[in-house]
Amino acid sequence: MTVEQKLKALFQLQTLLSKIDEIRTLRGELPLEVQDLEDEIEGLTHRVERFTEEINSLQSEISKRKGTIADAKALLERYNEQLNEVKNNREYDMLVKEIEYQTLDVELHEKKIKDAEHAIAERTETVNASIKTLEERRADLGVKQAELEEIVAETRAEEDKLREKANLLEMTIEPRLLTAFKRIRKNSRNGLGIVYVQRDACGGCFNKIPPQRQLDIRMRKKIIVCEYCGRIMIDPELAGVKLEKTAVEKPKRRRTLRKTATEKKEEE
Numbered sequence: 732m733t734v735e736q737k738l739k740a741l742f743q744l745q746t747l748l749s750k751i752d753e754i755r756t757l758r759g760e761l762p763l764e765v766q767d768l769e770d771e772i773e774g775l776t777h778r779v780e781r782f783t784e785e786i787n788s789l790q791s792e793i794s795k796r797k798g799t800i801a802d803a804k805a806l807l808e809r810y811n812e813q814l815n816e817v818k819n820n821r822e823y824d825m826l827v828k829e830i831e832y833q834t835l836d837v838e839l840h841e842k843k844i845k846d847a848e849h850a851i852a853e854r855t856e857t858v859n860a861s862i863k864t865l866e867e868r869r870a871d872l873g874v875k876q877a878e879l880e881e882i883v884a885e886t887r888a889e890e891d892k893l894r895e896k897a898n899l900l901e902m903t904i905e906p907r908l909l910t911a912f913k914r915i916r917k918n919s920r921n922g923l924g925i926v927y928v929q930r931d932a933c934g935g936c937f938n939k940i941p942p943q944r945q946l947d948i949r950m951r952k953k954i955i956v957c958e959y960c961g962r963i964m965i966d967p968e969l970a971g972v973k974l975e976k977t978a979v980e981k982p983k984r985r986r987t988l989r990k991t992a993t994e995k996k997e998e999e
Contacts, residue, residue, distance in 0.1 A: 732905070735951040738925070738965050740904050741912055745925045747897040752922050754886045754893075761879045768872040775865045782854045782861070789847045789854075796840040796847075803833045803840075908954070915961055925963040927970040936960035 732740070810830050817823045901909055916924030919935065926934030928948060933940060938959040940948075948955055949966045956963050967973070 741925045742970050744900045747893050751893050754890050758882050765875050772868050775861050779861050782858045786851050786854050789851050793844050793847050796844050800837050800840050803837045807833050927965050927967045933957040935962040
């Protein structure tokens with residue numbers, strides 16, 4: 732393929748891809764909204780699962796502490812019975828210390844149980860709120876997905892047809908050139924990888940193009956890119972675009988009226 736043929740093929744490909752972009756624009760923000768809702772639902776699901784696991788762990792901890800308290804109370808009961816049977820002060824002091832220790836241990840475990848129950852109440856409230864939000868988000872997602880599917884169904888046939896034409900056209904373009912074009916298109920905000928010259932300026936960034944560079948573009952001997960935005964440039968004629976010629980108005984000359992000698996005398 733000559734450079735002229737390559738440029739023409741690239742512009743045709745750009746035209747097809749721009750039409751596909753327009754179809755996707757018709758869908759608006761729906762795909763992003765659906766994605767955001769899916770991400771939020773996933774996050775809420777993980778949150779509910781994590782808090783549920785924490786609640787189960789706290790409940791297991793409470794059960795263990797209650798068992799420890801039961802054992803400690805049994806020991807306290809036995810130690811109190813032994814106090815009545817002590818034979819010397821040494822045994823009495825040892826039993827009193829054991830009673831104090833077990834009493835403190837019971838109080839500590841009871842405090843830990845209260846803290847765990849408080850944590851369970853907080854997490855249960857959070858789980859319930861998250862489940863409620865989760866149900867609302869799932870309902871919203873169902874509505875948004877239905878809207879998106881309806882729009883996609885309306886435009887799918889046209890998009891598939893354009894995509895098929897674009898794929899066939901891509902097969903005729905040199906791989907290196909096609910890769911460069913796609914990279915330029917990806918980096919540009921409006922998705923344009925090749926543009927034609929408009930009013931002596933780049934059709935992408937609208938910066939002025941020097942006359943010599945414009946001549947090189949019209950010659951179609953090599954692929955030229957804009958030195959400002961990096962887009963490939965093509966002349967309007969090759970792109971099949973007719974630009975309206977702007978008529979340049981010539982500045983009007985001001986006529987100076989010379990006064991005659993008689994008029995000067997009258998003025999004097």
